[in-house]
Amino acid sequence: MTTPADVGIPSGREDRGGRLGPTRHRPLEVLFHGVLLASLVIGVVFLATLLIYVIARGWARLDSRLWENFNSIRRPERAGAQAAIFGTIWVMALTALICLPVGILAAIHMEEYADKTKWWNRAIELNLQNLAAVPSIVYGILGLGILARQFGLGTSIITAAITLSLLVLPVVVVASREAIRAVPNTIRDGSLALGATKWQTIWKQILPASIPGIATGSILALSRAIGEAAPLLLLGAVTFVAFNPDSLTSAYTVLPIQIYDWIRQSREEFQVLAAAAIVILLAILLAMNSLAIYIRNRYQKRW
Amino acid sequence: MAHPRHTYTVGEMSEPKQTAEAEDRRGEVHLGNFERSRSVSDTAAVFTVEDLSVFYGDYEAVRNTTLTVRENQITAMIGPSGCGKSTVLRCFNRMNDLIPGARVAGKVLYHDEDLYGPDIDAVEVRRRIGMVFQKPNPFPKSIYDNVAYGPRVNKMKGSLDDMVEEALVGAALWEEVKDKLKANALSLSGGQQQRLCIARTIAVKPDVILMDEPCSALDPIATAKIEDLMHDLAEKYTIVIVTHNMQQAARVSDRTAFFTAEVDRKGVRHGRLIEFDLTSTIFGKPNDRRTEDYITGRFG
Numbered sequence: 001m002t003t004p005a006d007v008g009i010p011s012g013r014e015d016r017g018g019r020l021g022p023t024r025h026r027p028l029e030v031l032f033h034g035v036l037l038a039s040l041v042i043g044v045v046f047l048a049t050l051l052i053y054v055i056a057r058g059w060a061r062l063d064s065r066l067w068e069n070f071n072s073i074r075r076p077e078r079a080g081a082q083a084a085i086f087g088t089i090w091v092m093a094l095t096a097l098i099c100l101p102v103g104i105l106a107a108i109h110m111e112e113y114a115d116k117t118k119w120w121n122r123a124i125e126l127n128l129q130n131l132a133a134v135p136s137i138v139y140g141i142l143g144l145g146i147l148a149r150q151f152g153l154g155t156s157i158i159t160a161a162i163t164l165s166l167l168v169l170p171v172v173v174v175a176s177r178e179a180i181r182a183v184p185n186t187i188r189d190g191s192l193a194l195g196a197t198k199w200q201t202i203w204k205q206i207l208p209a210s211i212p213g214i215a216t217g218s219i220l221a222l223s224r225a226i227g228e229a230a231p232l233l234l235l236g237a238v239t240f241v242a243f244n245p246d247s248l249t250s251a252y253t254v255l256p257i258q259i260y261d262w263i264r265q266s267r268e269e270f271q272v273l274a275a276a277a278i279v280i281l282l283a284i285l286l287a288m289n290s291l292a293i294y295i296r297n298r299y300q301k302r303w
Numbered sequence: 304m305a306h307p308r309h310t311y312t313v314g315e316m317s318e319p320k321q322t323a324e325a326e327d328r329r330g331e332v333h334l335g336n337f338e339r340s341r342s343v344s345d346t347a348a349v350f351t352v353e354d355l356s357v358f359y360g361d362y363e364a365v366r367n368t369t370l371t372v373r374e375n376q377i378t379a380m381i382g383p384s385g386c387g388k389s390t391v392l393r394c395f396n397r398m399n400d401l402i403p404g405a406r407v408a409g410k411v412l413y414h415d416e417d418l419y420g421p422d423i424d425a426v427e428v429r430r431r432i433g434m435v436f437q438k439p440n441p442f443p444k445s446i447y448d449n450v451a452y453g454p455r456v457n458k459m460k461g462s463l464d465d466m467v468e469e470a471l472v473g474a475a476l477w478e479e480v481k482d483k484l485k486a487n488a489l490s491l492s493g494g495q496q497q498r499l500c501i502a503r504t505i506a507v508k509p510d511v512i513l514m515d516e517p518c519s520a521l522d523p524i525a526t527a528k529i530e531d532l533m534h535d536l537a538e539k540y541t542i543v544i545v546t547h548n549m550q551q552a553a554r555v556s557d558r559t560a561f562f563t564a565e566v567d568r569k570g571v572r573h574g575r576l577i578e579f580d581l582t583s584t585i586f587g588k589p590n591d592r593r594t595e596d597y598i599t600g601r602f603g
Contacts, residue, residue, distance in 0.1 A: 117403055186440035190500070193396060194453040194507055195430025204456070209443060 051282070058275030066276050070242040071258070076269035081277050084258035086244040087157070088226060088284070091254055094161030095168070095225055100218055102165070103172030107214075110173070111180040112202055132170035139167045140231025148235060155236020158248040163231055168221040175217020179210035212299035219292040223285050229256035255281045343557045343581055346374040348412075349511060349541045350395060355409035357390050357399065364390050365574040367409070370560050372511075377533060377542045379556035379582065381549055382597070386562035387574020388545045392513050394418075395543060396432040397425040430457055433504035437516040439496035441488035441503075446471075446480050449488045449499055453507035466506055474502035475532050494525025501532065505540070512536065514544040518551065530555050549598055552582065559585040561594045 055062075069080025114121040143163030144155075153159045183206050191201040232254060241253045255277060262274035350372035357365045365387035372378045372395075380388040390399065397418065399405040411418040418428060441449050450467040453459075459466065467484070471477040476498040480491070488499055497517060504512055514533075518526040533542060533555050546552050552559050560579040564572045578585060578594045589595045 115403060184440075186436060186438060187442060189398065189401070189434075189436060190440040190442065190503075191452070191456075192401065193398065193429055193434040193436075194456065194503065195426055196452075196456040197426050200456045204452070205442060 054275045054278045054282070058272055058277070058279050061269075061272050061276040062279060066273075066280065076265075076267055076273060079270075079273055081255065081258050081273075081280065083241040083244055084253045084255045084277070085280065087241070087252040088254045088281075090157055090245045090250075090252065091160050091164065092222060092226055094157065094248070095164045096218075096222055098161060099165035099169050099172050099221075103169050103218070104176050104214060106169075107173045107176030107180055108202060108206075111177050112198070112206070128170050128173055132174060135230075136167055136228050137230045137234070139163055140234035142166070143231060144234045154249065155251070156249040157245050157252045160232055160235050160252065160254075163235060164225045164228060167228065167231065168225045171221035171224065172218050175221065176210070176214045179213025179217065180206060182213060183209045212295055216292045216296045219288050219295075223288045223292075226285060226288070227256055227281065229254075229260055232257055233260075255284075343376065343583075346376060347414075348372070349374050349414065350543075351410075351412040351415075352391070352394075353410040353412070355391065355394065355407060355411060357387070357394060358404075358406050358408070359402065360404040362571070363573055365562075368562075368576040370576060370579045372541060372543055373558070374541050375537055375539075376557040377537050377544060377555050379552035379559045380543065380545045380562060381547070381552045381559060382562035382574075382577075383564060384547075385572060385574065386564045388560075388562045389515050390574060391562075391576075392515055392543060392545050395511070395513055396429050396434050398429075398434065400425055430507055431509055432511045432513060433507065433509035434513040434515065435497070435500050435504055435517045438520050439493055439500055441491070441496050441499050443487065443489055445485045446488050446491070446499060447484040450502050450506050453503055457507055459507070470502040470506035471499075473505050473536070474498045475528065475535070476502055492525070494521050494528060497521060497525070497529060498532065501529075501536075505536070509540065511541045511543065514542065516545050516547060519547060526551070549586075553586045556582045558582055561585060561589075561591075561597060563593055563597065 065078065065080050067080060067082055067085055069078055070083050071081070072079040110121070110125065114124075116122065140163065143159055143166075147153050147159045147162055148155055153162075187205050187209065188201055191205045192198070196204070236251070241251060245252045259274050259277045259281065262270040262277065265271070348371050350370075352368055352370050352372075355365065355368040356363055368387075368391055370378075380392060382388050393399045394407055394411055395413075395418070399407070407419055413428075413432070417423065442452060444452075447467055450470050451463050454461075454463060454466050468477060468481075471480060476495060479495060480486075480499075488496065491499060497520075501512075501517075518529050521529065530551065533544070536542060544552075544556065558580065559582045561577045562574055563577050565575050566572050578589060578591045580590070584590075585594060586598055589598065
């Protein structure tokens with residue numbers, strides 16, 4: 001019979017019963033902690049500086065004129081961003097209407113139906129992630145060439161919304177897939193074992209359980225779209241619009257474009273106006289992100 | 304001991320204390336069942352498994368299994384990990400279909416109908432053959448909605464409230480939850496959750512209930528309750544249970560199938576049915592040396 005001694009199991013410590021001693025000072029640990037903290041502070045300080053700067057600079061024009069008036073080239077003291085605010089709301093609402101259903105349904109297919117052992121499904125998966133990294137100006141060119149010219153939609157709100165939908169679609173799909181994948185398989189099995197069909201299982205179990213994750217990801221994706229100026233520059237968002245959009249084919253402008261236009265002006269008043277408009281844009285973004293966080297916390301499921 | 308089914312010595316276990324404890328618990332909890340014992344007769348066959356092999360891709364997980372599951376009896380499948388007992392169980396309601404690359408060879412007859420026949424609808428199969436899983440898996444909904452889910456998706460006629468109550472009574476859970484049917488199912492204890500899953504299963508009025516190690520995540524008291532429940536359920540349903548726990552198989556089942564994993568010449572493990580017989584025979588005087596080694600605790 002083999003005893004522990006034969007196979008050489010390590011023996012216990014020699015100094016059994018020695019005193020443990022006080023906490024030792026470890027400089028490396030402190031240094032490392034300091035580096036971590038410094039990295040965090042850099043980001044926060046920059047953001048805070050930006051916020052304080054734009055608020056201070058735009059303070060003089062952060063009043064009702066900003067959202068009650070339209071743009072005015074000759075009289076900056078009366079200029080406002082109402083057309084841009086409404087344009088942003090229109091474009092965002094349409095973008096959401098287009099990209100959410102398409103993105104969620106695509107994600108359901110990829111997670112629940114696609115056979116992942118097949119190469120083409122893996123290829124789609126990989127390329128989807130690449131798509132999310134394509135620069136937005138490329139989507140602008142695509143929208144201009146195909147939607148505006150080929151399909152004859154022109155430089156209108158609907159062209160902008162479809163283009164932005166394509167831009168954020170990969171992000172919506174990826175976020176939705178994550179949320180769907182987070183639903184444990186035991187739920188799928190439990191539902192199917194009761195004689196539910198696949199679609200019933202998806203509709204009554206998977207989707208309700210993954211809605212919080214899908215909503216959070218989608219809102220964050222939309223808040224990326226809201227700040228986009230590059231593709232819309234190509235898609236004919238005009239800088240001087242003195243009316244609100246009233247149909248899908250209206251001419252329009254959006255906040256980032258309006259801000260870009262004002263910044264370019266030489267007169268000081270327009271610079272201030274741009275800062276005020278940036279505050280509005282940031283406020284909308286903050287509101288959307290807060291909504292995302294609220295939804296996540298409110299409906300988070302624990303299995 | 305009042306009934307032979309409960310008198311087998313389950314192995315000369317190396318730890319006599321544990322055995323004694325298990326023995327005590329058995330006597331205590333199952334006293335009520337002794338008088339109600341059913342004689343093990345040859346009722347009609349529900350599943351006739353002929354030469355069944357299950358493959359995952361190229362890997363043959365289980366080979367050449369032949370056994371018969373009979374009506375209103377509890378059939379236990381025991382054996383060490385990786386012996387294919389759960390795989391065979393999941394063939395009975397075609398849950399293996401959900402695993403990409405899984406396929407079966409051989410035959411599984413359900414009341415003389417080929418379960419894997421070309422015109423058999425797997426959804427309909429699962430409606431008739433319910434399943435309770437290893438880990439309690441209630442839906443993140445209310446207790447009521449959990450039980451009502453099956454009748455709803457199957458568009459069953461009749462009062463939903465009545466069906467829910469009946470199922471909860473049947474699963475011995477009604478008294479504990481009747482005042483909080485709207486509470487989230489995840490707020491229940493593990494044992495209650497598992498009985499809820501049983502209620503959910505019987506709510507669709509199945510013919511057979513498959514149980515895949517239903518007690519392995521539960522404490523002994525919750526386990527005892529489920530075992531009691533199984534005895535009651537066997538009066539109405541046919542039950543097939545996979546268990547790691549030999550005492551459990553000995554306590555609850557009428558027939559036992561012993562599986563083990565065999566390594567072939569290429570070094571690949573395959574699950575295999577070694578012996579299938581009355582539980583009293585398997586635990587009393589098994590025919591196969593390997594069965595005896597397993598139940599006496601010499602291996603596995």
